[in-house]
Amino acid sequence: MRKAWALLALLGWLCGLAPAIAQVSLPADLTQRELVIGTRVAPPFSMKNAEGAWEGISIDLWRHLAERLGVRYRFEERDTVQALLDAVTTGQVDAAAAALTVTAARRQVMDFTQPFFATGLGVAVGRGGATAWLPVLRTFLSFGFLQGVLTLLGIALLVGTLIWLFERKHHEAYGGPPLRGFIAGAWWSAVAMTQAGAAQDGPRTLPGRILAVIWMVASVVTIAVFIAGITSALTTQRLQGVVRNVGDLRSIRVGAVSGSSTVDFLNAQTVGFESYGLPAQGLRALKAGRIDAFVYDRPLLAWTIQQDFPELEVLPITLDSQNYAIALPQDHPMRVALDVTLLDTLRSEWWTRTRLRYLGNDAAN
Incomplete structure (x- = not known):
């Protein structure tokens, strides 16, 4: 009986200790003054609604964290990524909540919390449009296509020679x-291979006729395989896009947002x-x-195109990791x-609901 009471007492003590572990106190000066939080328009992470109030994944996350920490704050907008980063490094703001990528260069001049989105x-x-046909042109100019054509031509010339x-x-x-005679043999071989019409001047000797039958049957299969391969390559290229x-x-001609992490990536890749x-x-x-492709953070790009640019599309590829x-x-x-507080929040149902509300089926990350 005593062991049971001792176990219950221990459990009660641990339950009482858990909130104290999860609760981290802030310095008094942070709880007594109004914090300045920098942000910029980067939907769906930070944007303004019809009433002009800030909302979005990052904005809602900050509000949730601030409520749990018990701090007062106000948002201050910056026009560009670089202006927002400058505000952080110079101490004009206490924090920046938008769609900011953690990079080595930025980490040298500022701090970041634990990542909340990958x-x-x-x-x-x-x-x-014309740009969409660049993959098709690339296929016809590729070494693989040229190799296939030359192989087929070589076999036809060999049969014609025989x-x-x-x-x-x-x-x-x-x-x-x-x-x-060689030209006549090559011509007959090509006509028989392509089934362009009835092959004239067919062979009369037994070896020649045996070779002709084998070649006509084999050429049907060869042409079918060749066409199927080209069709598959063109379909794949068209689906994958220009990049x-x-x-x-x-x-190709590429565009990017100045001051963004995209610039660092493109420079590193000599693009x-x-x-x-x-x-x-x-x-x-x-x-x-004026450009052929525009590179930017994938979720921001997809959101902007969905809202304002139906003539454009985001290719099914992802470059780099952020x-x-x-x-x-x-x-x-x-x-x-x-x-x-952030690490605890990322494991909560609130965070799952927030991502689903803004990203829908793309919420997984």
């Missing part, structure tokens, strides 16, 4: 000078690009045909408390 870079292109050797003494069409990997970006101040500016340039987090000035006293 994503990557997306590539936007025109839906159809027909000429078999028939040159028994068929006047293949007699005379060697070049004339399949980062190497394809080097051969040339045109800079734009805002995503919408780059997407308008893409729509107008983590979004809340940015803080270096050595900010709120960092530990934010991390503990």
